[in-house]
Amino acid sequence: MTPSSAAEGVENVLRMVEGRWKLVILFHLFGGRVLRFSDLERAIPAISQKMLIQQLRQMETDGIVRRIVHHQVPPKVEYCLTDWGQSLCPALDALLKWAAMKPEAEPPAIA
Template identity: 70%
Template sequence: MGKVYTPATAAIGVAEVLQLLEGRWKLVILFHLFDGKVQRFSALEKLIPGISQKMLAQQLRQLEADGIVARKLYPEVPPKVEYRLTDWGQAFCPALDALLKWAEQRDTVKD
């Protein structure tokens, strides 16, 4: 059975989740890794215009440290590094889909 939330514990839980996902680029990075996609660092850099190498590396390190993204380093020259979502990271897909559907309603729902 799932955890039972009170308004206070739910607010704390939401704050913790938002902290995991905070950062301008994290959700964009996750989008490019959904559906089991494996991407190399250079491919992610090309897929995300406007992100610097430093910022991409920083955001990927944070996502890896939080258990959302897995990094695989191949011992070759030049180094080959691939990124993919962990199972827990992949489980975020339905939540992001729900956010996108919610955002679509903005123009159709008028109060």
């Protein structure tokens, strides 16, 4: 892998998880959880319905989230992670551990 192709790969990954809410949604779905749309709305009260729909659709298009439609009245729609989406969990755990290791700010060097 060249530095250029690695940078392109990082850009693609960041595009898939960028946005204020995608990681929050992922954390609610980790562990094989299957949640109805209304459950996600309650779990993330600060997100608008429009934004939640948009974020879920983008992650579904990217193959991270699976949308399950139960044809009944009233309609029931559930969301879960695909196997590929679930495989993000260790990577995100590693990022959280890395962030927790942040050292105290060092004083600026005196010239």
